[in-house]
Amino acid sequence: MGRRPATWHEVRSASFLVQELALKGRFLRENGALPLIAPTLVIMAVFTVLPLIEGFRLSLTNASLINKGAAFIGFENYKQLYADPNFWLAFVHSLILTVVAVGLQLILGTILALALKQNVPGIKFFRSIIMASWVIPVAATAVMFTFMVEPGYGYYNIILNAVGIKVNTFWFGSLQLAFPLIIILHLWRNVPFYGIAFLAAMQAIPDSQYEAAEIDGAGPLRSFFTVTVPGIRNMVIVMVTIHVLWTFNNFDMVYLTTGGGPVFATEVLPVYLYQQAWTSYATGYASAIGTIMFILLMIYFIIYIRIYQRQED
Amino acid sequence: MMTKRHRKATRITLTYVILIVAFLFFVLPMLWITYSSFRSQGAILSGSIVSSAKEYTFDNYKLVLSIADFPIYFWNSLRIGLMVTAAAMVLSILGAYGLSRYPLRGKNAYIMGVFSTQMFPIVLLLIPIYNIVFSIGLFNTSVGIMLGQLMLVLPFAVWMLKGYFDNMPKEIEDSARIDGCNLFQTLWRIVLPISAPGIMVAAFYSFVVSWGDFLVVSVISQSLKTATLTLALQRLSSSLQLRWGQVAAATVLTIVPTILMFSFVQTRLVEGLTSGAVKS
Numbered sequence: 001m002g003r004r005p006a007t008w009h010e011v012r013s014a015s016f017l018v019q020e021l022a023l024k025g026r027f028l029r030e031n032g033a034l035p036l037i038a039p040t041l042v043i044m045a046v047f048t049v050l051p052l053i054e055g056f057r058l059s060l061t062n063a064s065l066i067n068k069g070a071a072f073i074g075f076e077n078y079k080q081l082y083a084d085p086n087f088w089l090a091f092v093h094s095l096i097l098t099v100v101a102v103g104l105q106l107i108l109g110t111i112l113a114l115a116l117k118q119n120v121p122g123i124k125f126f127r128s129i130i131m132a133s134w135v136i137p138v139a140a141t142a143v144m145f146t147f148m149v150e151p152g153y154g155y156y157n158i159i160l161n162a163v164g165i166k167v168n169t170f171w172f173g174s175l176q177l178a179f180p181l182i183i184i185l186h187l188w189r190n191v192p193f194y195g196i197a198f199l200a201a202m203q204a205i206p207d208s209q210y211e212a213a214e215i216d217g218a219g220p221l222r223s224f225f226t227v228t229v230p231g232i233r234n235m236v237i238v239m240v241t242i243h244v245l246w247t248f249n250n251f252d253m254v255y256l257t258t259g260g261g262p263v264f265a266t267e268v269l270p271v272y273l274y275q276q277a278w279t280s281y282a283t284g285y286a287s288a289i290g291t292i293m294f295i296l297l298m299i300y301f302i303i304y305i306r307i308y309q310r311q312e313d
Numbered sequence: 314m315m316t317k318r319h320r321k322a323t324r325i326t327l328t329y330v331i332l333i334v335a336f337l338f339f340v341l342p343m344l345w346i347t348y349s350s351f352r353s354q355g356a357i358l359s360g361s362i363v364s365s366a367k368e369y370t371f372d373n374y375k376l377v378l379s380i381a382d383f384p385i386y387f388w389n390s391l392r393i394g395l396m397v398t399a400a401a402m403v404l405s406i407l408g409a410y411g412l413s414r415y416p417l418r419g420k421n422a423y424i425m426g427v428f429s430t431q432m433f434p435i436v437l438l439l440i441p442i443y444n445i446v447f448s449i450g451l452f453n454t455s456v457g458i459m460l461g462q463l464m465l466v467l468p469f470a471v472w473m474l475k476g477y478f479d480n481m482p483k484e485i486e487d488s489a490r491i492d493g494c495n496l497f498q499t500l501w502r503i504v505l506p507i508s509a510p511g512i513m514v515a516a517f518y519s520f521v522v523s524w525g526d527f528l529v530v531s532v533i534s535q536s537l538k539t540a541t542l543t544l545a546l547q548r549l550s551s552s553l554q555l556r557w558g559q560v561a562a563a564t565v566l567t568i569v570p571t572i573l574m575f576s577f578v579q580t581r582l583v584e585g586l587t588s589g590a591v592k593s
Contacts, residue, residue, distance in 0.1 A: 036412075037408040051439075135521050139542075147557060153359065251435070301429075
């Protein structure tokens with residue numbers, strides 16, 4: 001079969017093809033990372049972005065885990081939330097928990113880092129074991145602390161009794177002690193992480209800066225504020241930012257110790273949402289709580305970006 | 314001269330005071346529960362710190378391992394943890410390597426985008442995720458749980474590995490490319506061996522997050538087929554409220570794998586977790 005000359009039509013479509021391939025080649029050359037990151041992006045989109053949007057949609061319905069049909073009810077759930085005293089209690093607790101826990105973590109983490117930085121005998125051992133509390137499951141932490149605050153035979157109560165303070169109550173069951181104990185749990189888990197992270201940042205500060213400060217006549221306190229603090233500033237920002245998100249969104253520390261009790265004394269938003277969704281089956285109502293949580297975090301994020309940008313200028 | 318020596322003594326004393334308090338607060342609770350797991354119920358409830366020799370026992374471990382379906386929970390945790398780690402490593406090595414070595418228009422926006430998902434309340438996301446997992450037939454399966462846990466792990470894993478790859482010299486890869494290696498050969502033969510320490514940290518992080526997860530499992534798991542140790546611990550500590558010896562033994566068995574792995578990566582863990590922040 002002899003080769004017939006290509007028709008104009010064929011020439012045009014072939015040139016289109018070549019052009020398209022060239023475009024695609026150029027697109028890939030300029031965006032070579034895309035095919036490699038795409039699987040991650042798809043998973044993140046399907047399991048975070050879509051659910052977030054779907055969660056907002058559900059919050060406008062009376063969806064329930066047991067009834068299949070859900071009706072659009074506008075902002076009815078939000079009106080109910082506004083009138084729900086337990087929601088406001090959880091709201092206030094979440095804010096206090098986040099601010100107090102992260103604030104204390106920052107202070108104690110800095111103190112711990114300063115101690116870990118000293119080259120005293122045994123320090124290597126300390127640096128290596130101190131972060132163990134961060135890697136164990138929160139469920140184990142919850143059991144450990146429940147055990148430790150048992151009246152009579154708990155570790156905390158044994159120590160306190162030994163120094164003459166008689167606290168023979170179960171702390172998690174006490175209206176006064178349960179909430180502070182939740183904060184202590186957050187400290188227990190996260191302060192070593194702060195300590196080690198700040199230590200890493202402090203070790204990156206060149207000695208010459210401290211020597212210069214000393215020549216200028218700065219004492220330990222002044223060189224801390226003029227050399228150390230600026231040196232670890234970026235690390236502080238990173239740690240505080242992620243811990244505000246993690247603490248505010250944290251669910252299992254409260255759920256696995258007190259479940260929000262006694263009498264709502266430790267109720268926080270993630271736990272209240274979980275109970276609404278999976279115990280009361282009020283999916284729509286729970287989604288409204290979640291949407292409010294997201295809006296609060298967005299506000300935090302926007303304020304944070306603003307402040308950050310202003311400082312950069 | 315005197316004041317300088319004086320100051321040094323104060324500093325060392327202060328350091329040890331802080332370290333001892335830190336030890337009592339952070340480390341001793343773990344030793345205490347380990348110690349208690351070898352004591353009889355009576356010895357624990359006595360409130361004394363030391364008891365007579367015959368009250369130390371392995372019974373708690375024997376009981377937990379024989380009656381409480383504990384080995385099944387353990388295997389479920391291990392299987393899901395390994396699946397999450399493997400999937401997270403494949404995805405994040407490819408993604409992080411791509412972001413580190415190849416161009417992408419609006420790259421920072423992608424990175425910010427992936428990271429900003431950390432801001433989303435996971436408890437909220439789980440309601441639709443439950444529906445998604447249910448509708449694709451993965452409810453109460455390991456794969457369903459793995460998919461749910463991947464979104465907890467991926468942003469950090471990608472970020473850690475990208476930081477690691479950014480600090481790695483490109484020259485060897487370029488010469489491998491010239492020798493005719495394609496992307497996957499370069500990754501497999503050159504990049505993975507060199508970056509093994511960084512990958513170990515990211516893998517450890519993925520495993521620990523999966524191993525410690527309670528929230529996702531509690532929603533997607535429905536039976537013993539997929540229930541993990543964290544669920545078991547919760548059930549054990551609420552049902553056997555006063556059997557503290559057994560609860561302690563179960564807790565120790567849950568902690569030990571993570572602590573063991575931690576001891577292998579501990580110094581590198583900090584570098585990995587904080588490399589991005591120290592560098593900037």
